[in-house]
Amino acid sequence: MSQAIFHWLAFAAIVVLSACTSPTMTSQRQGEPAPATQPQQVTLDENSQIATGQTLYIPVYPYIYYEDQRRIFNLATTLSIRNTDLADSIIITCVRYYNSEGQLIRQYLERPIQLAALASTDFFISTSDNSGGLGANFIVDWVAQTNVSEPIIETVAIGTGFQQGISFISPGKVIQNQTNYTCSLS
Incomplete structure (x- = not known):
C-alpha cells in the first residue's frame, strides 16, 4: 500500500513540475533578442x-x-556605446553620421540621453545604406557630471553573402575633450 502511495505522489509531482514555466521563456521565444529599452532623455543647460x-x-x-576594387561587399554597421562606469551615468549629447566628404548625413538624437551605470545603447545602419561612402564616420559626444571611467564606443560591421561572411570592429578615437554640454562641430 505504501508503494502505491509513493507512485501516486511521484506522478503528481511530475505533473505539477512539468506545468511550471519560466516567465522569461513565456514572454520571449528562445533565441530571440530581448527587447531593447530606450535610454532616458535628459535636459542640459x-x-x-x-x-x-x-x-x-x-x-x-x-x-x-x-x-581588385571592382566589386563591393555591403556591410551592416552597429554603433555601440557602452557605459563602463560601475556607479555613475553618462550623458550622450550628440550622435552624428557623416559621409566621405565630411557632410552631415544624419543626426540621431533630438535631445541628450542618459546611460545608467553599465548600460549601453546602439544605432544601426543597414546593409543597403551606402550613403556615407567608404570614408563614413560617426561623431559622438558624451559628458558626465562626475568623473567616470571612459565608455567604450565602437562600430561593429558585418556582412554575409556569396557563402562568405565578414565582421570586424572599429574603435572610436578621442578627438576632443568636452567641458560643456553642446555638440561639437554642430
Missing part, C-alpha cells in the same frame, strides 16, 4: 555641472572592396 566628457570619431565601413 549652461548651468549643468560637467566634470568630464569627450568627442569621438568612429570609422564606419558601409562596404568594402573585393576583386
Whole structure:
C-alpha cells in the first residue's frame, strides 16, 4: 500500500513540475533578442555641472572592396556605446553620421540621453545604406557630471553573402575633450 502511495505522489509531482514555466521563456521565444529599452532623455543647460566628457570619431565601413576594387561587399554597421562606469551615468549629447566628404548625413538624437551605470545603447545602419561612402564616420559626444571611467564606443560591421561572411570592429578615437554640454562641430 505504501508503494502505491509513493507512485501516486511521484506522478503528481511530475505533473505539477512539468506545468511550471519560466516567465522569461513565456514572454520571449528562445533565441530571440530581448527587447531593447530606450535610454532616458535628459535636459542640459549652461548651468549643468560637467566634470568630464569627450568627442569621438568612429570609422564606419558601409562596404568594402573585393576583386581588385571592382566589386563591393555591403556591410551592416552597429554603433555601440557602452557605459563602463560601475556607479555613475553618462550623458550622450550628440550622435552624428557623416559621409566621405565630411557632410552631415544624419543626426540621431533630438535631445541628450542618459546611460545608467553599465548600460549601453546602439544605432544601426543597414546593409543597403551606402550613403556615407567608404570614408563614413560617426561623431559622438558624451559628458558626465562626475568623473567616470571612459565608455567604450565602437562600430561593429558585418556582412554575409556569396557563402562568405565578414565582421570586424572599429574603435572610436578621442578627438576632443568636452567641458560643456553642446555638440561639437554642430
